[in-house]
Amino acid sequence: MDRIPPTKSVMTPFPLFVNVDDSLLLARQLMVQHEVRHLPVKEKNRLVGVLTDRDLKRALDPDLGLPPMDELFVRDIFVPDAYVVDSNTPIDDVLHHMATCHIGSALVTSHGHLVGIFTATDACRMLCQHLRSLFPSHPDDHAA
Numbered sequence: 189m190d191r192i193p194p195t196k197s198v199m200t201p202f203p204l205f206v207n208v209d210d211s212l213l214l215a216r217q218l219m220v221q222h223e224v225r226h227l228p229v230k231e232k233n234r235l236v237g238v239l240t241d242r243d244l245k246r247a248l249d250p251d252l253g254l255p256p257m258d259e260l261f262v263r264d265i266f267v268p269d270a271y272v273v274d275s276n277t278p279i280d281d282v283l284h285h286m287a288t289c290h291i292g293s294a295l296v297t298s299h300g301h302l303v304g305i306f307t308a309t310d311a312c313r314m315l316c317q318h319l320r321s322l323f324p325s326h327p328d329d330h331a332a
Contacts, residue, residue, distance in 0.1 A: 196275035199304035208263040226293040238270035
């Protein structure tokens with residue numbers, strides 16, 4: 189590889205998403221069932237933000253005085269100013285921004301449409317693959 193790859197080559201394609209009018213219970217169920225911590229949020233098929241497991245946990249904090257979870261909707265707690273990148277953005281630019289801004293995901297679009305998500309977990313997977321390609325080892329080295 190002679191250049192830094194685009195985000196589309198390392199993202200998770202076709203991510204699950206929720207709509208702004210979905211209940212938080214549905215969003216939580218999707219996160220638990222699919223073991224994800226970030227859900228893109230759409231409104232009328234338009235990407236409008238992201239909902240994170242941290243947002244859900246914060247909504248459950250009784251000190252905030254929010255209604256019970258079964259009365260809350262995605263629109264009540266999602267983050268509208270999510271980090272959105274084009275699928276051709278070099279991955280080092282995305283990684284730098286995520287690290288600098290302390291964020292855990294980037295929503296990936298192509299021609300304005302959601303096509304993927306890149307998370308800190310994807311970054312760890314990418315780094316692991318890179319390190320293993322640089323330092324090949326015996327298969328037994330990873331058993332512990």
